[in-house]
Amino acid sequence: MLSQIAPFTSPPFQAALRDASTLGANNGYVLVLGNTNSGEGSLQTLLWEHGVPAYTPKEQMPLTTILSDLGAPSLILLNLDKMETDAMIEIEEYRVRYDVPLICIAPANLQQPRVQAFLHVANDFVCTPYDSTELLLRIMRSSRQSPPTQKQRTRLWLDTTKRQFHNGNQAVLLSPTEFAILQQLNRKIGQAVDFEALSAHIEGESLEQKLNTLRVHIRRLRQKVEPNPRRPEYIQTVRGVGYRLTVPVSVEEKH
Missing domain, CATH: 3.40.50.2300 (Response regulator)
Structure with missing residues (x-):
């Protein structure tokens, strides 16, 4: 009271x-x-x-x-x-x-x-x-702090030729499936992409099997791209729906 x-x-x-x-x-x-x-x-x-x-x-x-x-x-x-x-x-x-x-x-x-x-x-x-x-x-x-602003980040981009994710000066190689998932999330930045749509990149005999495999790929993808994989900042879970990418990732083709 x-x-x-x-x-x-x-x-x-x-x-x-x-x-x-x-x-x-x-x-x-x-x-x-x-x-x-x-x-x-x-x-x-x-x-x-x-x-x-x-x-x-x-x-x-x-x-x-x-x-x-x-x-x-x-x-x-x-x-x-x-x-x-x-x-x-x-x-x-x-x-x-x-x-x-x-x-x-x-x-x-x-x-x-x-x-x-x-x-x-x-x-x-x-x-x-x-x-x-x-x-x-x-x-x-x-x-009295300054108004809420999105935290400053280094530039994020994908190299389609080498299949690499770049965070500033750091680069990490993605598997074909991880790369496809990240690209699909990036096409609908800020929007939830449902489990079924993301599972289209994954082989499996049933949807349940595909969903289980999808979770494994998402976990590995977070380990590669997130500053703190235990507290995902870029790839967020939308409960009961799917996943969404919260920050835009530039796509470039390097030769």
Whole structure:
């Protein structure tokens, strides 16, 4: 439960309120996740009362759906005690690609494994019960970072003659199947390519056998092209659909 708002005359509150107004003037907003209550006494209401534009989904929905409607937030405020694991993974996959500050509201029991994991990657956190003025100050401190931008990357390109993937000055040889899969994903950059379409490059007696082989090829492909194969940044899984490539790859023919 939220604590009482600090008196309007208190220096910490006045400082937070000035910074909050600046955030609103810059068209930023705080995305509040893990708390579907947007009525009186909610985090969303608390932030708006302090001049901080905030949005809370009425129900847990895919992060991509929220972002397509509202655009990138200035900050994500995450209630760890009320978030499903899949949603938390989606949030961190997004933050791998974009520099969006994250503040976590953690339960009193900090020893929970998933809580520990998220606190390691968060910019800041508060434990329940927390002071509303302290939370607001932490939000404004974290949101002073530059607006969310896609992280800078080296140039990625494919050499069709040598069947090589290049990441800056590094080159790696791809198998014919890996090369075909990457090319197909690259033709629909940012879109999900379904399992069946990708399986067309793979031999097998049944679709199930092809899908199993496809997963092996995707794993090997990630090991070759991803900066961190355990946390794929370029080739992402679209659950129940297929895979998508998140960054464009130039295609060149070298002689």
